[in-house]
Amino acid sequence: MIKETSSNASNRKFLRSACRITGALEILSGRWKALTLIHISEGKNRFSLLKQVLPTVSDQVLGRLLRELEADGLIGKTIIPEVPVRVDYSLTDKGAAVLPILEELAEWYDKR
């Protein structure tokens, strides 16, 4: 009998069709994503403010992180043409809606 192919990419495809939770976990499980969402919800809504609260994250990593969160529809950005330019980030409805679920996960994890 011929062994099914199971490359990384085809496994991912299978998983997406087999499991409803996959999509959610894929966009939340990047290393800094949950923490960044929380910080933005607490008013750390600019690149430089996030740098302060995430001191071990480099500029480059922070930039990519914000791009990904935006691409996944969790945050939005507003460019304010001040001098120097200012960019504000904010949670979208979708981003805000996931925070209580993340809190439940944290409580689940803490218990015992």
Added chain:
Amino acid sequence: MIKETSSNASNRKFLRSACRITGALEILSGRWKALTLIHISEGKNRFSLLKQVLPTVSDQVLGRLLRELEADGLIGKTIIPEVPVRVDYSLTDKGAAVLPILEELAEWYDKR
């Protein structure tokens, strides 16, 4: 000013102390973990049964997956000395408790 070191390992450490959700996401975000928990909860509670429902997952990956879920306290195993040997897996209380939260995540994700 001295730049904080930000190696992979030290970032992980920082993250664990800074963010309560990190631990939960770390143990849930392995590729096959959520789906495997669901299958076990639905009675696919043996190595060979899981192989049937996860046809693209190799024996080796499945073995490692089960070891990790067990190490993280999400599943337990019972060895039954039949012939040939039989091993039953089951969700722990902790494993069972996370399923409703995963369902919420799936609903959140589905909503556009």
Added chain:
DNA sequence: TGAGAGTTACTCACAAAAAAATGAGTGGTA
């Protein structure tokens, strides 16, 4: 009686792929 094939449930070492981090540099001010 015994050789070989088959079963379940794995493990180890290694390779490939993906995720995360780093080095260097950009554009538009003041």
Added chain:
DNA sequence: TACCACTCATTTTTTTGTGAGTAACTCTCA
């Protein structure tokens, strides 16, 4: 010169998948 908010290419680290093999036992065929 300095600040803010980035981007690109490359390296390092982690995660995921593969190839080969194990233990203990039963079953079949000669």
